[in-house]
Amino acid sequence: MSQRRRPTIHEVAKVAGVSISSVSRALNGNTSNADMVDRVNAAVREVGYVPSVVAQSLKTRHTGQVAFAMEDIGNAAYLEMVRRIQPTLRDEGYRLLLHSTGADVEDELGVLASLSQNYVDGLILCPLRVTDRHVEALRQTAVPVVVIGLLPDDVPVDNVRADSRVGARLAVEHLAEAGARRIAFIDGPLDTVPGQARYDGYRSGLAAAGLEPDDAIVRFTDFQFEAGRQTARELLTAHPDVDAVLGANDLIAMGVLHALRELGRDVPGDVRVVGMDDTPLAATSFPPLSSVSLGSADRGRIAAELLLRRLDGDDAPPERVTVPPSLTVRESSR
Amino acid sequence: MSQRRRPTIHEVAKVAGVSISSVSRALNGNTSNADMVDRVNAAVREVGYVPSVVAQSLKTRHTGQVAFAMEDIGNAAYLEMVRRIQPTLRDEGYRLLLHSTGADVEDELGVLASLSQNYVDGLILCPLRVTDRHVEALRQTAVPVVVIGLLPDDVPVDNVRADSRVGARLAVEHLAEAGARRIAFIDGPLDTVPGQARYDGYRSGLAAAGLEPDDAIVRFTDFQFEAGRQTARELLTAHPDVDAVLGANDLIAMGVLHALRELGRDVPGDVRVVGMDDTPLAATSFPPLSSVSLGSADRGRIAAELLLRRLDGDDAPPERVTVPPSLTVRESSR
DNA sequence: GAACCGCGAGGAAACGTTTCCGAGGTGTTG
DNA sequence: CAACACCTCGGAAACGTTTCCTCGCGGTTC
Known part of the structure; x- marks a missing residue:
């Protein structure tokens, strides 16, 4: 493990018997003389030269790095995004930096502020909520x-x-079409952006299906499995006439499935269930869970593509892309 | 969006009426005069100065970045690792770079080679398999x-x-203790490191429990849900006397649960099932799946801590840490 | 054959920091 | 009171590149 200092462009130049500017040009393809290129390449191999990306960054003013910041990579939706963002960026030569902000708004703003340190060329951000400070x-x-x-x-x-509003609506319409008349909804917190949008979509789905909304069969809890399970147990006990439940995400919906099983109700015979996000959980649950995909993978890919265009120098006006939701029907609501 | 150039340490020096060396010292705490520090800080605020980490990196020869390279972040085990690695590193001021190599050995070697570019101070690597070229x-x-x-x-x-060998053995011993006598095993490919180790552990568990090994009730397939399901269906049909199945990971075990349900067999009444990795899937499945945790989160954390020690200059001989597995018993094997 | 043009290569500056070194000032000691 | 030591601060070099500018050379054109 000889920690001999790495060779620089100067050693290459010396070995090749040319100037450092020629080495740089040869390496970056800004020269025409093939003989020069050959000599430089030979010297590079001889001394084992590898350019310092740090020095390059300092000079060229870009780093070849992009950051992705979200709450928690453990969240299936963000995970799907990363899985598409990373290859998209890598194919264009960018490295990906991960920031898990851990539901900390200060941390999120910190990431935004730290961009001035110029350690990345761009950022993809999934904000928890957008405050005035975010906007600024x-x-x-x-x-x-x-x-x-x-x-x-x-x-x-x-x-x-x-479009989680349309997503929730899609789910409700599907349940109504399948014959459900008392469709309950277990949502996440109403003061989050998705919580609010899904609630709106739920209501609008009921309206579209000609069903009477009834907030007695709506609950707000956390986007988690246990929360969904306990809330569902309580809800279904208090309202045995409920014949369908929409969970605001797959974890909640999984909780609902468990609660139903504990209560001895059949799915989908007695109660139909639909989740949202269409995570891997949905396909492997029993019965397999119908779920509304909100296109996380697509959103990730599109975000990466938009960013790449900016990095390429495109200064067109900001774009606004909405990815349409889609429903995958599985046994839980058939 | 005024793309005015960012202020440098020179502007700060000018505004504060001191030299750039003093600014640098004041900012890095290498001076004693409080008055100087105040003036510099005031100037920093006035011009909105933020140090360039790139220039700092070039000078100090470290980047504050660490890379984590694995096959696919979608794999639950790697995901757990990232979730622990990131905060551990961040607390020490390091940023995390993610490399998904996508099962491509060349890409993996590429990552290793690219380290000479010195864009990171260290690397945590989960190799698919270790070739001679890796070693070199x-x-x-x-x-x-x-x-x-x-x-x-x-x-x-x-x-x-x-220690997935001991992990598999743990599972088998547990199943035997619970009364199982014909314990089947659905493994991943035998030519992978974990596939081989888990098979060895399975055999050694049988031996420890005094059960006769029988390769007729062992299968090798992919570490995936559908693979597990189909393989289990075939296996359980051919060998109805099987009273327990060990899945080499949770996805396979989930497939087993589905197959059993399709065959109308009760879990755990007729057949007990245990998985490995103890992913979130296990807790939310029905019935909740017993699973052997291989300590992914701990491995991630420990790896990060080891790396931090190296980055801190520790040059003790290389360490070798083995994280012990642990079995979480849930309903599927009770 | 001379002047000009273009091309290729070398020298040097610049990117934005940190840090070494030396100078000057102040305080202490003999 | 002089000499010395110490502490601060400023100047300048260095980190490893890219790129601008200049210079020299060879070829073309009048």
Whole structure:
């Protein structure tokens, strides 16, 4: 493990008997003389030269790095995004930096602020919620940012959205079509962006199906398995006439399935269940869970593509892309 | 979006009326005069100065970045690792770079080679399999590396291992204790490191329990849900006397649960099932799946800690840590 | 055959920091 | 009171590149 200092462009130049500028040009393809290129390449191999990306970054003012910041990579939706973002960026030569902000808004703003350190060329951000401070920070970032999630219209930043409102509506309409008349809803917190949107979609789905809304069979809890299970147990005991439940995400819906099983109700015979996000959980649950995909993978890919365009120098007005939801029907609601 | 150039340490120096060396010292706490520090801080705020980490990196020769390379972040085990690695590193001021190599050995070697570019201070690597070229690359990396996974003893690199052999054995012993006598095993490919180790553990568990091994009730397939399901269906049909199944990971075990349900067999009444990895799937399945945890989260954390020690300048001999497995018993084998 | 043009290569500056070194000032000691 | 030591601060070099500018050379054109 000889920690001999790495060779620099100067050693290459010396060995090749040329100047460092020629080496740089040869390596970056800014020269025409083939003989020169050959000599430089030979010297590079001889001394084992590898360029320092740090020095390059300092000079060229870009780093070849992009950051992705979200709450928690453990969340299936974000995970799907990363899985698409990373290859998309890598194919264009960018490395991916991961920031899990851990539901900490300060940390999120910290990431935005840290962009001025210029350690990345761009950022893809999934904000928990968008405060005034976010908006201000987004207005004057040092590098291009793409936001995945809802964003006020006047923030001049590329924006990729899911449509969880339409998603929830889709689910409700499907349940109604399948014959359900008393469709309960277990939502996440109403003061989160998706919580609110899904609630709206639920209501609008009921309206579209000609069903009477009844907030007695709506609950707000956390986007978690245990929360869904306990809430569902309580809800279904208090309202035995419920014949379908929409969970605001797959974890909640899984909790609902468990609660139903504990109560001895058949799925989908007695009660139909639909989840949202269409995570791997859905396909492997029993019975397999119908779920509304909000296109996380697509959103990730599109965000990465938008960012790449900015990095390429495109200064067209900010774009706003909405990815349509789609419902995958499985046994739990058939 | 005024793309005015960011202020440098020179502007700060000018505004504060001091030299750039004093600014640098004041900012890095290498001075004693409080008055100087105040003036510099005031100037920093006035011009909105943020240091360039790239320039700092060039000068100080470290980047504050660490890379984590694995096959696919979608794999639950790697995901758990990232979730622990990231905060551990962040608390020490390091940023995390993610490399998904996508089951491509060349890409993996590429990552190793790219370390000479010095864009990171260290690497945590989960190799698919360890070839001679890996070993050679590992011997002469430019920065410290910690390997998670099996590694030949003579490679001088910090190493964190799971013990999936003991893990499988634990599961078999548990099943035998619970009364099972015909314990089937659905493994992943035998030519992978975990596939081989789990098979060995299965055999040794049978031996420990005094049960006769019978390769007729052992299958090798992919570490996937559908693979597990189909293989289980075939196996259980051909051998109705099987009273327990060990799945080499949770996905396979989930497939087994589905197959059993399709065949109308009760779990755990007729057949007990145990999985491995103890992913979130296990807790939310029905019935909840017993599973052997191989300590992914711990392995991630330990790897990060080992790396941090190296980055701190520790040059003790390479360490080899084995994280013991642990069995979580849930309804599927009770 | 001379002037010009273009091309290729070398020298040097610049990117934005940190740190070494030396100078000057102040305080202490003999 | 002089000499010395110490402490601060400023100047300048260095980290490893890219790129601008200049210079020299060879070829073309009048």
